[in-house]
Amino acid sequence: MAFVTRFAPSPTGPLHLGHAFSAILAHDMARAECGRFLLRMEDTDLDRCRPEWDALIQEDLRWLGLSWDGPILRQSTRIEDYNIRLEALADTGLLYPCSCTRADIRAALAAPQEGVAFAVYPGTCRGRPMSDRRPGDALRLNLAAALDRLSGADLAFTETGPAHAGRHRIDPGRALAEIGDVVLARKGEGVVAYFLASAFDDADQGITHVIRGEDLFDFTPVQVILQHLFGLPTPIYHHHRLIRDEQGKRLAKRDDARAILKYRAEGATPADIRRMVGL
């Protein structure tokens, strides 16, 4: 079986040890399988993404000894294409416009929701038709209607990462309780949600294996549902452990102290970085 994977950073800051681990792992797995390793910039957040970070990420990856196959795919060049596909889904009656603010949603929820990746939307705008869409509205998926349309589909994915290895079936009742009517196009700027853009790109780039951090495991069921709605294949998933600081907190972009650039300036070698992340 062909093996095609990718590293998909958002160029909103320098690469840190956590990204380096993810990139090295995906790269090494692809090379071990004689497969392909692709690079994708998830740069739809035009306020936070910068060309300087994009360039630095490439420089850091090269310094780490990683090479990618083919041209870099930048999501910012594909926004129109994403929107055309989303409009086609809207035409089938599965989306509705939503003007709720976070505060509206909090107020409508009786109790805070624990242990769910998304704040499950209470459905305030669900009855609104698309013809009622106003500038600035978000677009939400009517999940109950979507699951109804997919009844009989094999909603499942295979996970090979250490924490959740096995075949995972998506239970519609649980999806309704834990995912709900997710936003597929954000308010205002009309940009599709990152987990949808990512699902389109994985399919268009022919990704067979998604290798990414454990923090994204909870997004997988919604991506699988979207793959079925848009007629896209479901890749195999591998969610890896996260690199944490001494306090056990996972690294974020603001952890400049762990930026690869800084280790480079201090004279570390790529082999030192591999050791630091336990490879």
Ligand code: GLU
């Ligand atoms: N862009 C996401 C991130 O930087 C990764 C998304 C993915 O790998 O599916 O966390």
